[in-house]
Amino acid sequence: MKNLQLLSIFLPCLFFTNCTEDFDSINDNPNAPQEVSPEFLLTNVIAAETNENTYNQGLRLNNYLAQFNADVEFERIDRYELGGNSGYWNLIYGLLTDLETMKTLPGYNDAYDGVADILRGYLFSQLTDIWGDVPFSEAIKFEALNFTPVYDTQESIYTNPENGILAKLEAASALLQNTSESIRGDIMFGNDLSKWVRFSNSLQVRFRMRISKRLTDFSKLQQLADENLLLQSNEDNAIVPYLGGAPNQFPLFSASTGIYQGLKMSETVETILKGWDDPRIAVFFNPTPESVLAGNPEFKGLPNGLSTQTISERGIVLNDISIMSDRFRTRADGVDAQIMLYSEVQFALAEAAERSYITGDAQTYYQNAIQAHFAYYGTEVPVDYFTRGAIALNGNTDANLEKILTQKWLSLFMVGHEAWFNIRRTGIPALTPGSDNFNDGQYPSRYLYPESEQAANKVNYDAAVSRIGGDNINIKNWWEM
Numbered sequence: 001m002k003n004l005q006l007l008s009i010f011l012p013c014l015f016f017t018n019c020t021e022d023f024d025s026i027n028d029n030p031n032a033p034q035e036v037s038p039e040f041l042l043t044n045v046i047a048a049e050t051n052e053n054t055y056n057q058g059l060r061l062n063n064y065l066a067q068f069n070a071d072v073e074f075e076r077i078d079r080y081e082l083g084g085n086s087g088y089w090n091l092i093y094g095l096l097t098d099l100e101t102m103k104t105l106p107g108y109n110d111a112y113d114g115v116a117d118i119l120r121g122y123l124f125s126q127l128t129d130i131w132g133d134v135p136f137s138e139a140i141k142f143e144a145l146n147f148t149p150v151y152d153t154q155e156s157i158y159t160n161p162e163n164g165i166l167a168k169l170e171a172a173s174a175l176l177q178n179t180s181e182s183i184r185g186d187i188m189f190g191n192d193l194s195k196w197v198r199f200s201n202s203l204q205v206r207f208r209m210r211i212s213k214r215l216t217d218f219s220k221l222q223q224l225a226d227e228n229l230l231l232q233s234n235e236d237n238a239i240v241p242y243l244g245g246a247p248n249q250f251p252l253f254s255a256s257t258g259i260y261q262g263l264k265m266s267e268t269v270e271t272i273l274k275g276w277d278d279p280r281i282a283v284f285f286n287p288t289p290e291s292v293l294a295g296n297p298e299f300k301g302l303p304n305g306l307s308t309q310t311i312s313e314r315g316i317v318l319n320d321i322s323i324m325s326d327r328f329r330t331r332a333d334g335v336d337a338q339i340m341l342y343s344e345v346q347f348a349l350a351e352a353a354e355r356s357y358i359t360g361d362a363q364t365y366y367q368n369a370i371q372a373h374f375a376y377y378g379t380e381v382p383v384d385y386f387t388r389g390a391i392a393l394n395g396n397t398d399a400n401l402e403k404i405l406t407q408k409w410l411s412l413f414m415v416g417h418e419a420w421f422n423i424r425r426t427g428i429p430a431l432t433p434g435s436d437n438f439n440d441g442q443y444p445s446r447y448l449y450p451e452s453e454q455a456a457n458k459v460n461y462d463a464a465v466s467r468i469g470g471d472n473i474n475i476k477n478w479w480e481m
Contacts, residue, residue, distance in 0.1 A: 153467070173200045277382075310435060342376075
């Protein structure tokens, strides 16, 4: 945890924006040092996290764990060789340091404080949902200079009534609804505090559903649904568009051919989307090169977790497997960096209503969610879509939940590890580990703690490992059990 007390490198306007609208008030005297303002750190945190969440954590890690994509051995995570994901651990604590640093800068106010608490809650949720118990209450405290912070339990990280994620998000929403202050540097919501309120409340919906197995009181969830201060449409999506010019492009646009060729369509996606007769298959994937050459374009998926030897033994022709669609490769601005879409919130409310956690019409939430996801990707919903047997909700709660949660799974394509979190919580869709996996046929529940923790914070690392039952990828989180 040595990095927790060090300022992360400040990279104003790292990507996604030229930031010129926020430069007006800066003194450009080349002979005097510039004074950093909160807006620049805010820009950096949003830019760095949205890009990391989408490209590395989403596309290149989660998409294999959630079986959107399958690979030919080179991406070992497809065979459940997860490791520590230490780069993300370090990045998150660095960004949390940026948010703490903001408090010391001139111009910091209540509005920045509310937004920082929302981002802080989101970042800590990433840490605890990926690793379990993590440094929380003693992390990022400059005045203490504590390089060996204790690991807090996941339960307390979420539910502590004073500083837990849910309590801080609730307080941030109230603060932003009542402040007369404003912010700058917000490349996600254009400095609109009302959208930050809706984002904060929507994160509360996400997290209350995340820990729903551990809850008995859903009144807060009902209140959030009733007040409807949530994401209202795709206009409120927590996204940052990639741009056509460097360095603000979607990283896959300039990535190596090998990375792109490895992102093959999984057999899981093929089965589900063909079963729905769903046009979104063409949103995410291209027809196989061989079928296009033959004049009969067709989508085909690859089973997850196969070695090259197994692929050869099964006679699988890799040129007859679909890869990611052109929007992800040939267009630098073909997609957005994403944290949360409106469709996710509607799917969460549909599940909550179907489980009777809240009152409300699950069908309405469900249709809103699907329509919003189609619209987000510029695709028309087929006229008969909601009457199809594989899509329509009916009187069977178990069947309805499977439909709701499988549609939600698709909507979380490339949204960080969110699809993996939902699969771990619900078991939907039911995924079968690949035959050549390295995890004895088990579906993994977490990453390993970074090796640096064993060296720099061993006492607290050992205590956490003992408490959760070991440092391996099959240890379930508190909210999974």
